[in-house]
Amino acid sequence: MALGVMAISLATLLASRDAAIQHAHETSRNVTAVLATNIARTIETSDNSLRTLIAALDKPAIQTMDRSLRHELLFDRTAAEYVTGTGITDDRGRVIDGCCSRSHTWDFSDRDYFIAHRKSADAGLYVSSVYAARSRRGAQSIAMSRRINRPDGSFGGVAIVAIDVEYFRQLLAKLDVGSHGVAAIVRTDGTLVARNPPLTQAGLVNVGKSPTFPRxxxxxxxxxxxxxxxxxxxxxxxxxxxxxTPLIAVVAPAESDVLASWKRLSWIVGVSASSVSVAFCTVVWLLAFALRDHANTQVLLTELTQTDPLTGLKNRRALDNALENEWERLQRSDGSLSLLFVDADHFKQYNDSHGHAQGDIALKHLAECIDRHVRRRGDLAARYGGEEFVVVLPNTDEAGAFQIGEAIRREVEQREPSASSEAIPPFTVSIGCATGRRSYPSSLEELTSSADLALYAAKRRGRNVVVCAGDIVEPAQPQV
Incomplete structure (x- = not known):
C-alpha cells in the first residue's frame, strides 16, 4: 500500500512539473506575441514614414521648395519619441538632408544599411544591426532604410529612420521574467539588440554561437x-x-524559477509519502492538506494572472478571453458589442514633468474613473498596456458606448475633488469607440482595429475627445 501511494505521488509530481512548464510556456508565448506585435507596429510605422518621405521627394513641388522649408516639412515633424533621426543620403553615402539638422555632413557609406541597398535594388525595407550613432555621441541605434532610385532606376541613395535602442530596452524592462530569467531581442546573425537584465560590456556574447540558436x-x-x-x-x-525583419523576440524564464513552487511541493509530498510505512492514515492526511493547499494556490494564481497589479483592473490576458467569449456570444444573438479604447494624453510628458510615481497615481485615478462607469454585469474594464485601457460593453449600441466614453472623459478632465485625486496634476484622455453586430464586422480583429483607428482619430482631432468609428470620414493613419 505504501509503494502504491508513493507511485501515485510520483506520477502526480511529474504531471505537476509538466503542467508548470507548460504554463510557463503559454505565459511566455503570450508575452513574446505582444512584444513581437509592438515591435512590428513600430517597424511598420517607420516603414510608412520612409515610403512617405521617398514619395514626397519625387514630387516636383517638393524638389523646388526652399531647402529650409523642405527640411522643416520632411524632417522636423517626427512624432514618435523613439525615432532619433530621419534623413536621406546621396549615392556615396553622404547626408543630403535630415538626421537632426540640414547642416550635417555625415558620411554613412560604411553603414550596413547603405551597403545593402547599394548592392541590391531588391533589398526592400532593411533593418540594420546595432551601431553607435555619430550624430548622437555614440548612442546605440538601429536604422530602417529604403533605397532611393533615380528616374533611370539607378541607385540614388537611401532614406533612413533611426530608432534608439533604448526603445527596445524599455519594452523589455516592463517584462517580469523572474529573478534569473531573461528577455531579449536578437538579430538572426546572433547579435543582441537589447536584453533584460542587461549584460556588462565584458559579458556581451554573440548568441549565434549557441548550438540551439539555429532553432x-x-x-x-x-x-x-x-x-x-x-x-x-x-x-x-x-x-x-x-x-x-531579422529581429527575434525571446522570453526565457529560468527553469529553477518556474519549478520553485513545484520543488517545494515535491518535498512536502515526498516526506508525506515516505511516512506511509509508519502510519498510512497520517500520510493520507498530509497529502490531503497538500492537495488542498495546492488547489487554493492554483485558484489564487489564476486570479492574480488576470488582474493588473497597479490599477486593480483586469489585465491583457483576461481581456483577450473576455473579447473572444463576447464575440462568440454576439454571433449567436442579434445584440451589439461595443469597445472603448481609452488612452491618457501626452503621458510621457506627464511622467517627465511629475515623475513616474505620480504617473502611477494618475493611472490609478483613471482606472477608478473607468470602473465607476462600467458597473453592469458582463461589462469589463482592463488595462491594455502602459497608459491605454480597454472597456468591453456587451449589449451596448453606439449611442450608449459614446455616452459612457464621454462620462469617463468628462470625469477625468474635471477631476472632482476626492481623497484619491486631490494631489493629481490635471490630465486628459482620448477615447476611440467601435460597435459590432453579428452581421458586421466580419471578425473580432476588425472590431478592435476600428476602435484603435477611432482612438487615432481622437488624437488627431486635438485629444480630450471621444470619437466613434462611424464618424471617421477617411481611414486613419497611425501617428509617426
Missing part, C-alpha cells in the same frame, strides 16, 4: 529548454520572429 533562425516561433552560453543557467526559451 530560432529556422522557425518563425518555438519553445525549447537549453543552458545559456553567457551564464550557464538552464532556461525555457520561447521565441517569435518579428515578421518582415
Amino acid at each position: 530560432m533562425v529556422n522557425h518563425d516561433s518555438g519553445f525549447y529548454s537549453a543552458p545559456s552560453i553567457s551564464d550557464g543557467v538552464l532556461r525555457l526559451y520561447t521565441f517569435q520572429r518579428v515578421p518582415g
Whole structure:
C-alpha cells in the first residue's frame, strides 16, 4: 500500500512539473506575441514614414521648395519619441538632408544599411544591426532604410529612420521574467539588440554561437529548454520572429524559477509519502492538506494572472478571453458589442514633468474613473498596456458606448475633488469607440482595429475627445 501511494505521488509530481512548464510556456508565448506585435507596429510605422518621405521627394513641388522649408516639412515633424533621426543620403553615402539638422555632413557609406541597398535594388525595407550613432555621441541605434532610385532606376541613395535602442530596452524592462530569467531581442546573425537584465560590456556574447540558436533562425516561433552560453543557467526559451525583419523576440524564464513552487511541493509530498510505512492514515492526511493547499494556490494564481497589479483592473490576458467569449456570444444573438479604447494624453510628458510615481497615481485615478462607469454585469474594464485601457460593453449600441466614453472623459478632465485625486496634476484622455453586430464586422480583429483607428482619430482631432468609428470620414493613419 505504501509503494502504491508513493507511485501515485510520483506520477502526480511529474504531471505537476509538466503542467508548470507548460504554463510557463503559454505565459511566455503570450508575452513574446505582444512584444513581437509592438515591435512590428513600430517597424511598420517607420516603414510608412520612409515610403512617405521617398514619395514626397519625387514630387516636383517638393524638389523646388526652399531647402529650409523642405527640411522643416520632411524632417522636423517626427512624432514618435523613439525615432532619433530621419534623413536621406546621396549615392556615396553622404547626408543630403535630415538626421537632426540640414547642416550635417555625415558620411554613412560604411553603414550596413547603405551597403545593402547599394548592392541590391531588391533589398526592400532593411533593418540594420546595432551601431553607435555619430550624430548622437555614440548612442546605440538601429536604422530602417529604403533605397532611393533615380528616374533611370539607378541607385540614388537611401532614406533612413533611426530608432534608439533604448526603445527596445524599455519594452523589455516592463517584462517580469523572474529573478534569473531573461528577455531579449536578437538579430538572426546572433547579435543582441537589447536584453533584460542587461549584460556588462565584458559579458556581451554573440548568441549565434549557441548550438540551439539555429532553432530560432529556422522557425518563425518555438519553445525549447537549453543552458545559456553567457551564464550557464538552464532556461525555457520561447521565441517569435518579428515578421518582415531579422529581429527575434525571446522570453526565457529560468527553469529553477518556474519549478520553485513545484520543488517545494515535491518535498512536502515526498516526506508525506515516505511516512506511509509508519502510519498510512497520517500520510493520507498530509497529502490531503497538500492537495488542498495546492488547489487554493492554483485558484489564487489564476486570479492574480488576470488582474493588473497597479490599477486593480483586469489585465491583457483576461481581456483577450473576455473579447473572444463576447464575440462568440454576439454571433449567436442579434445584440451589439461595443469597445472603448481609452488612452491618457501626452503621458510621457506627464511622467517627465511629475515623475513616474505620480504617473502611477494618475493611472490609478483613471482606472477608478473607468470602473465607476462600467458597473453592469458582463461589462469589463482592463488595462491594455502602459497608459491605454480597454472597456468591453456587451449589449451596448453606439449611442450608449459614446455616452459612457464621454462620462469617463468628462470625469477625468474635471477631476472632482476626492481623497484619491486631490494631489493629481490635471490630465486628459482620448477615447476611440467601435460597435459590432453579428452581421458586421466580419471578425473580432476588425472590431478592435476600428476602435484603435477611432482612438487615432481622437488624437488627431486635438485629444480630450471621444470619437466613434462611424464618424471617421477617411481611414486613419497611425501617428509617426
